[in-house]
Amino acid sequence: KAGVTQTPRYLIKTRGQQVTLSCSPISGHRSVSWYQQTPGQGLQFLFEYFSETQRNKGNFPGRFSGRQFSNSRSEMNVSTLELGDSALYLCASSLVGYGLAGGSGSLLTDTQYFGPGTRLTVL
Amino acid sequence: GIQVEQSPPDLILQEGANSTLRCNFSDSVNNLQWFHQNPWGQLINLFYIPSGTKQNGRLSATTVATERYSLLYISSSQTTDSGVYFCAVLWMNRDDKIIFGKGTRLHILP
Numbered sequence: 359k360a361g362v363t364q365t366p367r368y369l370i371k372t373r374g375q376q377v378t379l380s381c382s383p384i385s386g387h388r389s390v391s392w393y394q395q396t397p398g399q400g401l402q403f404l405f406e407y408f409s410e411t412q413r414n415k416g417n418f419p420g421r422f423s424g425r426q427f428s429n430s431r432s433e434m435n436v437s438t439l440e441l442g443d444s445a446l447y448l449c450a451s452s453l454v455g456y457g458l459a460g461g462s463g464s465l466l467t468d469t470q471y472f473g474p475g476t477r478l479t480v481l
Numbered sequence: 482g483i484q485v486e487q488s489p490p491d492l493i494l495q496e497g498a499n500s501t502l503r504c505n506f507s508d509s510v511n512n513l514q515w516f517h518q519n520p521w522g523q524l525i526n527l528f529y530i531p532s533g534t535k536q537n538g539r540l541s542a543t544t545v546a547t548e549r550y551s552l553l554y555i556s557s558s559q560t561t562d563s564g565v566y567f568c569a570v571l572w573m574n575r576d577d578k579i580i581f582g583k584g585t586r587l588h589i590l591p
Contacts, residue, residue, distance in 0.1 A: 401567060403579035414578050448524060456571065456578070472524040 360384065362451050362473035370479045376437040379476045381449035383430050389413075389455025390432035391470065392424060395446040404447075407432050408455050439480045446475045483508045485570055487582035494558055495590050502553040502585045504568035512571040513544055515553050518584075519564040527553070527566075558589045 363382045371377050383390050391414075392404040403416040407426035424434040430451070436443055450470040484507040494500055504513070515527040528535050532546040539559075544551040555562055565584040572578055 400583050401569070401581040403569075403581075416578060446522065450524075450526070470526040472526070475522055 362471050364449055364473035364476050368477050371439050372481050373439055375439050378433050378435045379447055381432045383451030384471055387451040387453055388430055389452045391450045392434050393448045406456050414456050441480050444480045446477050448475045449473050483572055483580050485580050485582040487585050491586045493588045498558050500555045502566050504551040504582055506549050506570045510570040510572050513551050514569045515542055516567040517564055560589045560591050563587055563589045
């Protein structure tokens with residue numbers, strides 16, 4: 359089974375530009391989550407898409423957006439890039455992601471598989 | 482918001498040694514995850530463990546939700562265990578849904 363792929367692997371942009379990153383999940387996985395990793399802030403959760411809908415979102419400004427297609431591939435977009443957006447962007451795919459189980463409120467969980475990441479440098 | 486603290490921040494051990502990594506969190510959570518990021522940056526989801534104990538080979542994890550901490554045990558360390566271990570707490574009904582700790586950097590010497 360092919361793993362999670364992310365493209366591009368490396369990207370250099372300048373302030374004010376916008377960027378689109380792509381994540382192709384493992385076949386059959388419906389959940390794609392995105393994370394940002396920086397030396398200063400560490401790992402932070404951006405958002406999760408499940409069946410083409412944004413299901414969960416972290417505390418990031420509206421410049422960070424995403425979408426998911428019917429084949430579960432996901433893209434994230436960052437507009438008006440700032441120097442602080444320089445980071446490693448990771449995506450992860452899983453069967454059920456961060457879903458709540460019916461009325462119980464308990465969290466559905468299964469193993470997440472991470473891609474190699476896209477390293478974005480903003481100059 | 483919820484605070485997640487990991488200790489120790491750094492750990493250097495000889496191959497074959499055992500280690501215990503700790504994750505403290507400041508409020509009740511829906512779930513807790515442990516991750517390993519190898520020296521090349523690849524992140525691996527190790528465990529979901531909201532409470533109790535789980536084992537997977539040489540790795541095991543225990544979460545005591547009432548006391549708000551989780552422990553990751555690595556036995557008979559190998560050089561491939563090197564990297565950074567992160568815990569993350571999941572709090573899906575709040576704005577800060579998933580909060581990561583700063584990690585424990587583990588270096589296993591051959």
